Amino acid sequence: MLDDVPRDPFADDPNDPAAALGDFDDSGPLTSAEREEALTDLADVEVFRSLLEPQGVLGLVLDCPECGEQHYFDWDLLRGNLRQMIDHGRPQVHEPAFEPDPEGYVTWDYARGYVDGVIDTEESR
Numbered sequence: 022m023l024d025d026v027p028r029d030p031f032a033d034d035p036n037d038p039a040a041a042l043g044d045f046d047d048s049g050p051l052t053s054a055e056r057e058e059a060l061t062d063l064a065d066v067e068v069f070r071s072l073l074e075p076q077g078v079l080g081l082v083l084d085c086p087e088c089g090e091q092h093y094f095d096w097d098l099l100r101g102n103l104r105q106m107i108d109h110g111r112p113q114v115h116e117p118a119f120e121p122d123p124e125g126y127v128t129w130d131y132a133r134g135y136v137d138g139v140i141d142t143e144e145s146r
């Protein structure tokens with residue numbers, strides 16, 4: 022019987038304690054700082070891609086925090102992982118590219134340095 026289902030005691034209560042969580046609740050288990058960082062990383066990845074993909078760079082090689090090994094991520098995978106983390110709070114770090122060509126991947130630091138170099142060059146023109 023439907024009537025036997027316990028009602029949400031706060032269903033009609035405008036002071037529902039869950040409502041106070043608001044957007045925070047939508048970010049899943051990520052703290053707001055982690056979410057902020059993931060959004061920053063996502064923006065960085067977009068910049069890296071726009072400058073490095075035309076140079077033939079396929080993606081980034083990152084140290085895996087879980088197994089300590091290096092994994093290769095192509096651009097779509099990087100973006101997908103970050104979006105996944107931002108939307109659901111769960112990174113999927115264990116889906117690296119299949120049989121990647123290591124030549125096509127650079128480290129985050131390399132990408133960062135490359136982008137900074139391009140920006141410096143443009144500013145000094």
Ligand SMILES: [Zn+2]
Binds near residue numbers: 086088089090092
């Ligand atoms: Zn791993």
